[in-house]
Amino acid sequence: MKAFIFDLDGVLVSTDKYHYQAWKKIADKEGIYFDEKINDRLRGVSRMDSLEIILERAEKQYTEEEKLALATEKNDLYRDLLKNLTPADRLAGVTETLEKLKEKGYLLAIGSSSRNTPVILSKIGYDGYFDAVSDGNNITKSKPDPEVFEKAAEMLSLPAKECFVVEDSLAGIDAAKAGGFKAIGIGGAAIYAKTDYPINAITDILKLI
Ligand code: BG6
């Protein structure tokens, strides 16, 4: 194995809680039931697909225009929360794990559905740190489609079978497996049947190599 492709939200940085807070405000305003369990289904999926999941519990039908307005409003709330991000928001063990992998010669990439990836990487002090960044801005199909990871592997000039994918979402594990990658699962993805290597902490990656 030559490389690690990391999901961002909920794997390297605690931005998953900001996605939840922003969507919760939108759902409450619209009178739609939404909780952390439903939020788990939003992990890894695009902004518009996330909105569709939330609207499953809506009593009224939303027009495409209304949906776009809600997604924009959510993103504005989310971007406001991102203003407070600092390198201290990297999740526990991330800094040391990535440094050790680099030392051992592994290539490191990002594979995230988020269009906010560049601003987040910059805020947490990871501008230019990764060998490749594949995100919501360079894909047409969101996870569970493997496109975001395939693009990352292409940027690294490596075949999928030489790359691990590290994910906290079920959609991300499905995407990794569909693309022929080895899937490491953390958080909710650690108890998912399709995950190849379940881990409890990001530092456990160092035991796999
Ligand atoms: C993923 C998150 O990383 O990015 C999803 O897990 C989110 O919850 C998706 O919907 C898209 O993010 P953004 O920042 O483009 O709205």
Ligand code: MG
């Ligand atoms: Mg995630």
